[in-house]
Amino acid sequence: MAKAKTAYVCNDCGSDYAKWQGQCSDCGAWNTLSEVRLGSSPSAARERFSGYDGGAGQQGKVQKLAEVDLADLPRFSTENSELDRVLGGGLVPGSAILIGGHPGAGKSTLLLQVLCELANKYEALYVTGEESLQQVALRAKRLGLPTDKLNMLSETSVEQLVQIAQQHQPKVMVVDSIQVMHMADVQSAPGSVSQVRESAAYLTRFAKQTHTVLFLVGHVTKDGSLAGPKVLEHMIDCSLLLEGGHDSRFRTLRGQKNRFGAVNELGVFAMMESGLKEVKNPSAIFLNRTQEASAGSLVMVVWEGTRPMLVEIQALVDESHLNNPRRIAVGLDQNRLGMLLAVLHRHGGLHTGDQDVFVNVVGGVRVAETSADLALLLSVVSSFRDQTLPQNLVVFGEVGLAGEIRPVLSGQERIREAAKHGFQRAIVPKGNLPKDKIEGMEVIGVEKLSEALEAI
Numbered sequence: 001m002a003k004a005k006t007a008y009v010c011n012d013c014g015s016d017y018a019k020w021q022g023q024c025s026d027c028g029a030w031n032t033l034s035e036v037r038l039g040s041s042p043s044a045a046r047e048r049f050s051g052y053d054g055g056a057g058q059q060g061k062v063q064k065l066a067e068v069d070l071a072d073l074p075r076f077s078t079e080n081s082e083l084d085r086v087l088g089g090g091l092v093p094g095s096a097i098l099i100g101g102h103p104g105a106g107k108s109t110l111l112l113q114v115l116c117e118l119a120n121k122y123e124a125l126y127v128t129g130e131e132s133l134q135q136v137a138l139r140a141k142r143l144g145l146p147t148d149k150l151n152m153l154s155e156t157s158v159e160q161l162v163q164i165a166q167q168h169q170p171k172v173m174v175v176d177s178i179q180v181m182h183m184a185d186v187q188s189a190p191g192s193v194s195q196v197r198e199s200a201a202y203l204t205r206f207a208k209q210t211h212t213v214l215f216l217v218g219h220v221t222k223d224g225s226l227a228g229p230k231v232l233e234h235m236i237d238c239s240l241l242l243e244g245g246h247d248s249r250f251r252t253l254r255g256q257k258n259r260f261g262a263v264n265e266l267g268v269f270a271m272m273e274s275g276l277k278e279v280k281n282p283s284a285i286f287l288n289r290t291q292e293a294s295a296g297s298l299v300m301v302v303w304e305g306t307r308p309m310l311v312e313i314q315a316l317v318d319e320s321h322l323n324n325p326r327r328i329a330v331g332l333d334q335n336r337l338g339m340l341l342a343v344l345h346r347h348g349g350l351h352t353g354d355q356d357v358f359v360n361v362v363g364g365v366r367v368a369e370t371s372a373d374l375a376l377l378l379s380v381v382s383s384f385r386d387q388t389l390p391q392n393l394v395v396f397g398e399v400g401l402a403g404e405i406r407p408v409l410s411g412q413e414r415i416r417e418a419a420k421h422g423f424q425r426a427i428v429p430k431g432n433l434p435k436d437k438i439e440g441m442e443v444i445g446v447e448k449l450s451e452a453l454e455a456i
Contacts, residue, residue, distance in 0.1 A: 006187065008033040034229075035187060035194035075260075079117040082269060082278040083110070085305070086240060086253050088261015091172070093211040095260065096204045096235065098178075100218040100226045101242035106251055107217050110242070110269070110276050111174045112140060118172050119149040125170035129156040129180035143275040156190065158183050158199045162206050170212060175203060177217035179227065196228040204235050233257060244271075248364050250285065251276060255305070264368070265305030283310040283421060286363040293391050296383030299423070300375035301396045301414035302367050308410065308417040310394070312362040313372065315379035320356040331361030332372065340399060344377050347403030347449045350384060371408040373399035374427070377449065378456055389456060390425060394418040397429040403449040407431030415443060427455050 008017045011034060013027040023030050075090035084090050087097070101107045108131070115124045128136055133154050140147050151168060155161045158181050165173060175181065181199040182190040189195065200216065207214035216236065219227040226233065226241075233239050237259045244251035253267040268279040279285060287299065287310055296315040301308050320326065329337045337359055344350050359376060361367055374397035382389050396414055398406040408414075411432025418426060419441045430445035446452045 005037070007036050009036050035192075037186065037194075037198060076122075078114050080114055080278060081280065082253065082267035083114065086255045086258075086261075086265045086267040087238060088255075088258055088265070091213045092237075092260050093171070093213060094208050095237040096200075096207050096214045096216065097238040097240065098216045098218050098226070098233070098236045099240045099242060100220050102220055102224070105242045105244055106269070106271060106276050107242055108136075108176055109139065109143070110253075111176065111215055111217065112136065113143065113145060113275050115172060115174055116140065116145040116147060116150050119151075120146065122171040123151070123169060124149075125151045125153060125165060125168060125173045127153045127155055127161055127173065127175045129154070129175070130177055145275075156180050156182060158202050162202070165206070165210075165212070169210070172213045172215070173207075174215040175217065177219060178203075178232075179219050193229045197231055200228075200232050200235055243366070244364065250279070250363065252365070262305050266309070283308075283417070286311045286365060287421065293388040295386050295388050296379050298375050298379040298382065298389055299394045299418075300372050301394060301418055302365075302369060302371060303408070303410055303414065308414045309365075310418060310421060311365050311367070313375050313379050314360045314362060315376070315383045316358040317352060317355050317380055317384040318358075320354055322356075325352075325354060326356045326358070328357070329359045331364070331366050332359055332376065333368075336370075336373075337376070339401075340373055340377055341380070343399055343401060343403060343449065344380065348377070348381070348453055350381060352380070352384065355384070369408070370398040370406075371396045371414075373397065374405060374429075374449075374452060378427075378452065381453065381456070392422070392424040393427070393456075394423045394425070395427045395452075397427070397432070397446070397452075399449060405429045405446050405448065405452060415441065427452055 008020045010024040010027060010029065011032045012029045013024060015024055015026040017033065020033055024032055075092055077090045078084055099107050099111070112126065115126050118124050133152050136152065137147065151170070153164060178196055178200055179191045182195050183198050183202065186194050186198050203214060221227050238255065239257040241254050241256055242251055243254065249271045251269045251271060253269065255263055255265045257263065268282040269276040270279050297312060299310055299312050301310055327334060327338050337357070341352050341357060345352065357380060375395040377399060378395055396408060398408055400406055407429040411428060412434045415426055415428065415434055415438060419438050424440060425442045427444045427446060430447045433443060433445040444455050446455060
């Protein structure tokens with residue numbers, strides 16, 4: 001077969017060249033040229049997936065949106081409730097799912113556990129390109145997984161992988177990882193932008209046409225983002241990120257993109273000797289507080305995906321001996337910390353310009369929503385005054401630049417979640433006051449930051 005033609009396109013200005021060169025002649029940028037394969041003919045596209053209905057070379061048919069049959073793609077469970085939650089309720093046939101995370105986070109362990117369980121009901125194929133089959137078998141034996149029905153394959157060639165998958169016709173397939181896969185007609189090395197893009201596109205097209213659930217394992221860069229071209233995240237249907245340090249036994253699986261469910265859904269796992277075990281009540285593990293109350297410690301309720309979660313926030317305010325006092329936030333936005341300290345000074349009368357301020361969310365949880373504003377400021381005040389707050393107090397609310405306390409999403413559900421865990425007092429925005437009284441819970445509604453400071 002004739003070799004496919006290629007071109008080299010500048011990522012900055014889009015100029016194309018017949019050969020690779022270090023600098024783009026049009027915009028002057030260096031090392032921005034990447035290899036792009038030119039489109040193949042319809043006959044070549046038909047030859048690639050010749051045995052399947054709906055191949056790339058077949059002509060599409062126009063349909064009314066109301067006439068689209070939804071019964072052909074029923075969801076099915078992964079036998080893991082936390083993973084099902086992040087995926088939006090289970091696996092959709094023909095979907096492509098990308099799972100990223102730092103080395104050692106547990107990506108391969110989680111997928112191996114899921115596929116060993118699914119292999120008892122469906123045809124499953126685990127493709128490993130980074131590890132040998134013996135290494136995967138040793139891990140499965142150590143975890144005590146059922147291994148008699150899972151099909152294994154050690155392969156890095158995408159064309160060979162697809163040919164074997166056409167013979168076995170798996171319902172679920174894992175490719176570990178996309179960075180080591182390569183295609184013969186792409187001239188760059190495995191892991192490069194061109195190889196990752198073309199390999200992912202080829203595998204995703206195969207999954208769509210055969211209704212195969214495809215899991216792709218991806219590497220991450222030093223800043224924690226997924227490695228490879230940004231177009232990789234546009235090709236797939238669902239992008240998940242497994243987070244957790246080596247010093248913590250808990251791992252969080254967060255959805256960054258999901259065409260079949262809610263975004264920013266969070267699943268919590270515990271790393272045990274038998275693998276990753278799902279944690280069905282995350283608030284219980286993140287609220288493992290000491291018996292003795294300490295200044296600067298406070299519990300807040302954050303909303304993760306479709307459920308509330310209680311986490312502890314700690315603040316330490318100490319006299320600074322530097323010209324520029326430090327502002328350090330772990331698990332929170334550091335820029336927002338500086339802004340809230342200015343609001344505290346202007347509308348709360350508390351000057352921290354000569355103090356070092358350290359804020360930490362216990363348990364390694366990353367909080368991205370603004371409902372943590374009020375809890376952050378009250379914990380800072382508690383540490384600055386060296387006065388402890390009640391152990392049965394929970395706080396949430398967004399703080400505006402004018403010192404107003406704004407209501408947040410799903411306020412009543414947050415209050416009920418706190419009441420389930422034994423909290424008896426809550427300081428919340430006035431707009432989130434529950435219509436009906438919650439038994440055993442005293443709810444204080446505030447409109448200004450000054451009212452919240454008086455309440456404590």
